Amino acid sequence: MSVNPTIVAHLGLIFVVFNMLVLSAAFMVWLERKVCAYIQDRVGPNRVGFEGSLQPFADVIKLMFKEELRPQAADRLLFVIAPIISACAAFAAFSVIPFGTETTLFGLLEEPIPLQVTDVNVAILVIFAIASMGVYGIVLAGWSSNSKYSLLGALRSAAQMISYELSYALALAAVIMLAGSLSLREIVMDQEGYWFGFIPRWYLFLQPVGFVIYMIAGVAETNRAPFDFPEAEQELVAGYHTEYSSMSFALFFLAEYVNMVTVSAVATSLYLGGWLGPFLPDWLQWVYFLLKVFLLLFFYVWMRWTLPRYRYDQLMEFGWKWLFPAAVLNLFATAALVLWLG
Amino acid sequence: MEAVAFYIFAAIAVVASLLVVGQRNPMYSVMLLIVSFGALAGLYVLLDAPFTAVTQIIIYAGAIMVLFLFVVMLLNVEREDSATSVATMVGPTGMKLGAGLSVLLAIEVVWALSRLGESHFGHDAETVNISSVARIGQALFTQHAFAFEATSILILVAMVGAVVLARRER
Amino acid sequence: MVSLNHFLILSGVLFSIGTAGVFLRRNLITVLLSIEVMLNAVNLTFVAVGRYLGTVDGQIITFFVMTVAAAEAAIGLALVITLFRHRETLNPDAYTALKW
Numbered sequence: 001m002s003v004n005p006t007i008v009a010h011l012g013l014i015f016v017v018f019n020m021l022v023l024s025a026a027f028m029v030w031l032e033r034k035v036c037a038y039i040q041d042r043v044g045p046n047r048v049g050f051e052g053s054l055q056p057f058a059d060v061i062k063l064m065f066k067e068e069l070r071p072q073a074a075d076r077l078l079f080v081i082a083p084i085i086s087a088c089a090a091f092a093a094f095s096v097i098p099f100g101t102e103t104t105l106f107g108l109l110e111e112p113i114p115l116q117v118t119d120v121n122v123a124i125l126v127i128f129a130i131a132s133m134g135v136y137g138i139v140l141a142g143w144s145s146n147s148k149y150s151l152l153g154a155l156r157s158a159a160q161m162i163s164y165e166l167s168y169a170l171a172l173a174a175v176i177m178l179a180g181s182l183s184l185r186e187i188v189m190d191q192e193g194y195w196f197g198f199i200p201r202w203y204l205f206l207q208p209v210g211f212v213i214y215m216i217a218g219v220a221e222t223n224r225a226p227f228d229f230p231e232a233e234q235e236l237v238a239g240y241h242t243e244y245s246s247m248s249f250a251l252f253f254l255a256e257y258v259n260m261v262t263v264s265a266v267a268t269s270l271y272l273g274g275w276l277g278p279f280l281p282d283w284l285q286w287v288y289f290l291l292k293v294f295l296l297l298f299f300y301v302w303m304r305w306t307l308p309r310y311r312y313d314q315l316m317e318f319g320w321k322w323l324f325p326a327a328v329l330n331l332f333a334t335a336a337l338v339l340w341l342g
Numbered sequence: 343m344e345a346v347a348f349y350i351f352a353a354i355a356v357v358a359s360l361l362v363v364g365q366r367n368p369m370y371s372v373m374l375l376i377v378s379f380g381a382l383a384g385l386y387v388l389l390d391a392p393f394t395a396v397t398q399i400i401i402y403a404g405a406i407m408v409l410f411l412f413v414v415m416l417l418n419v420e421r422e423d424s425a426t427s428v429a430t431m432v433g434p435t436g437m438k439l440g441a442g443l444s445v446l447l448a449i450e451v452v453w454a455l456s457r458l459g460e461s462h463f464g465h466d467a468e469t470v471n472i473s474s475v476a477r478i479g480q481a482l483f484t485q486h487a488f489a490f491e492a493t494s495i496l497i498l499v500a501m502v503g504a505v506v507l508a509r510r511e512r
Numbered sequence: 513m514v515s516l517n518h519f520l521i522l523s524g525v526l527f528s529i530g531t532a533g534v535f536l537r538r539n540l541i542t543v544l545l546s547i548e549v550m551l552n553a554v555n556l557t558f559v560a561v562g563r564y565l566g567t568v569d570g571q572i573i574t575f576f577v578m579t580v581a582a583a584e585a586a587i588g589l590a591l592v593i594t595l596f597r598h599r600e601t602l603n604p605d606a607y608t609a610l611k612w
Contacts, residue, residue, distance in 0.1 A: 028456070075369065122475065125396040132404030136376070143369070143415050155412070162408060182475055348514045352522045359526055365535035368541050375545050382552055385522075388514070389563045394571045398555075401578045405550050406548070406585045413540060413589045417565075417596050447528065448515040454521050463564055477568050478575075486572055493579045500583035507590035510597075 021094060025257035026056040032301050037152065040306045066246040071146065078144035083244065083251035086137030090258035093130040097265045098185045098273050099287040102209075123184040124172055125136040127266060128165075131221065135161050138223075141244070141252070143171070156312055157223055157230035163319045164220035164227075170327035171214040174334040175203055175270045184266075188274030204271040209330045211271045215296075216323060218263035222256060225304035229312045266295035274297075355381035365503055368419045372410050379403045393475050519560035540578035540602045544585065551581045579611050 023185045030053055037044025045052030055325050070079075116148070117194040120126055133156050142154020220227040243254060268274055268289060277288035310318065347429045348373065358378035378400045386395035404442060526549060533546025555574040562570015592602070599606050 078369065078373075085465060120392065122392050122396050125393070125400065129396050129399035132400055134412075135404070135408055138372075139411055139415075140373075151415070155415070158408065158412075162405070343513050348518060352518075354523060355522070356525055359529045362520070362545055362549060363529055363537065363542070368539060371542055371545055375548060378549070379552065380554060385519070386559055389519070389559050391563065391571050394559055394574050397578065401582060402548070402552070406582050407586060409589055412543065412594060417541075417593065417602070419539070419541060444604075451521065451524070454517060454524070458515065458517045458521075461564060462513065463516065465550050471571070473558060474610060477519065478571055481568050482572055482575065485530065486576075489576060496583050497579065498588045504586040504590040508593045 002245075018091065021091060021258050021261060022254070024261050025254050026060070028257045028260065028297060028301075029056040029059060029253075031297065032304070033296070036305045040303070060250065063246055063250045067100070068246045068248070075144040078140045079198045080248075082137050082141035082144060084137075085140065086134060086255035087258075088250045089130050089134040089137065090255040090262065092298040093127050093134075093262045094128050094258070094265065096120055096184060097262070097269060098188060098274060099265075099289045101282050120183070122182045124176065124187075124266075126184050126188065126277045127262070128169060128172065131168075131262075132162070132165060137252075137255065144266045145244075149281060153230045160223070160227065160230060160312075160315060160319070161221055163316060164217045164323070167213055167319065167323045167327040168217035170220060170324070170331050171210045171217060172270070174207060174210045174327075174331050177334050177338055178203060178206060184269045184274075188269050188276065191273040192276055200273055202231070202271060203241075206273065207330070207334065209326065210334070211267070213323060213327050213330060214267060214271070215299075217327075218267065219300065219303065220319065222263055224260065224300060226310050227315055228304075229309060229315060260297060260300055261293065264293045264300070267296055268292040286335045308330075344388060348385070351388070353382040354378070355385070359483075368414050369411075372407055372414060373469045376403045376407050379407070393478055516560055516564045519556060521555040523556040523560070526550075526556070538603050538605065540595070543562075543604065544588050544592070547588075548581060548585065551577060563570055 033055065034044045034052065045055040048054040048058050070076075138161070139154050139158045142150045142152075142157075145151070175187065176182055179190045181187060181190075187203075191203060192200050195201060199205065219225075223230060262341075272292045275285040277285060280287060286289040355378050358374045358381065361374045362378065365371065365374075379398060383395040383398045383403075386392070386398060513517060522576075530531055530546045530548075530550035530553060533549065534543055537543055537546065558570045558573045558577070560570075562568065596602060
């Protein structure tokens with residue numbers, strides 16, 4: 001029985017995307033420590049591998065050998081499930097993100113497959129839905145740890161995430177209005193071409209305010225600085241993952257970094273033109289995608305080590321009183337522009 | 343293939359709902375209801391309604407259940423103690439009435455099962471295309487615009503009401 | 513072949529389970545959860561019949577049902593919190609008298 005090459009290609013895509021996400025999380029660990037070091041005028045890890053590039057793998061090996069502490073948890077089952085929910089939601093959200101054009105993989109397949117795990121025509125909403133499931137991992141972790149620091153951190157983190165989800169969704173809605181479609185692939189394809197021959201038709205130039213709103217909401221969604229009060233080391237002893245150790249802790253961190261990658265990948269698809277770029281052939285255009293995502297991830301890390309942290313009430317006030325009205329006004333302005341310019 | 347997916351999702355939905363109603367720990371009830379919502383979202387996708395499926399996850403599983411979870415955690419609801427048996431709750435007339443209604447329900451289910459496979463879904467392009475988000479948007483904002491605006495006022499009233507009700511009295 | 517009857521039977525079963533929960537459970541939060549189960553069963557019926565008739569109205573009605581369910585869950589939970597503050601119990605049998 002001959003195996004259908006399209007099925008093999010799809011399974012291969014899933015495999016590749018999963019491994020890329022795990023590798024990118026490892027890469028982010030290294031990037032964070034190096035950038036942090038250089039911002040703080042020191043060198044960072046440079047013993048393991050060239051310029052410390054194998055440091056994340058050393059960290060993983062260390063984490064694997066650590067003792068898996070099981071405190072007197074309030075609820076054993078939920079304590080175990082919480083990091084699994086976080087990690088699964090983080091990975092699942094990446095399944096609809098396109099990273100390349102349709103390709104036949106050098107003619108091995110009869111019909112071209114698009115370079116993404118699956119193509120749904122409500123892709124943006126799928127990402128939003130799975131991101132809102134990530135809240136549960138945090139809330140259950142805090143609750144089942146049976147510790148007041150964890151519970152406080154978890155409640156604050158969950159309230160922050162659901163507050164900033166509103167501005168996130170409104171920024172997405174403005175882009176949907178421009179593109180007229182909910183599918184990420186069609187939104188990227190809508191950004192093809194150039195104005196005046198050299199300025200690419202990215203939505204970044206049509207929606208600068210929207211891009212800023214999206215990035216701020218994305219940073220708040222992933223609980224990163226300057227919005228990382230719920231997991232601040234100095235204030236809350238590490239918040240909702242205080243009681244976790246070894247591989248469960250690693251799962252939470254994996255989830256956080258993969259969430260960052262997803263937010264950056266969605267931002268490049270919506271605002272920076274996805275995989276589009278000059279000069280490269282079709283089957284190499286995912287290189288542009290990687291470059292743009294890397295740029296946004298570097299921006300993430302840069303922000304963390306440069307800006308001071310928001311206090312929790314300042315953070316919530318900012319989200320509700322400033323960012324949300326700005327997102328609504330952006331939506332109105334975009335709607336007016338679309339109607340006026342046709 | 344579609345039938346296999348239907349039976350799997352249906353089984354998950356029924357089992358999860360039974361456990362929501364039947365088991366004692368309210369935290370588990372909330373999580374099991376989320377599982378049930380996920381299974382129903384799968385059923386909506388089978389019915390060519392991906393927008394409804396995603397909206398179900400976003401609104402129900404993503405927002406309403408977080409609200410339930412917060413309340414369960416804040417009130418520190420414990421496991422329920424031994425349940426009073428149904429017989430003491432409803433009394434003898436209640437038991438007879440309930441038995442009669444259960445028999446009626448069972449007869450109806452058997453009759454419905456005997457009629458399986460009678461009304462099939464159409465598969466022409468027009469009936470399948472109902473999932474288009476553009477069509478939903480057009481119908482929602484033209485034909486049902488009044489209901490849409492009324493729900494926005496409803497949500498405003500609910501927000502104000504919830505804040506006022508849950509406030510601590512000074 | 514999955515037909516409309518499959519979906520209608522399933523939503524009937526889910527609705528019965530929800531109703532049983534509303535009647536039989538002695539915990540206010542589980543009662544509210546059972547109401548959500550019932551509303552979901554109704555949503556499933558609407559979407560299935562809408563697909564059968566080829567209209568989009570089924571999905572539009574589910575949209576409104578979800579919105580109303582959200583508003584009702586918010587108010588219901590606020591009421592539960594207020595009640596809990598007075599009697600420290602979530603058993604609906606404790607609230608059978610009209611006066612505090």
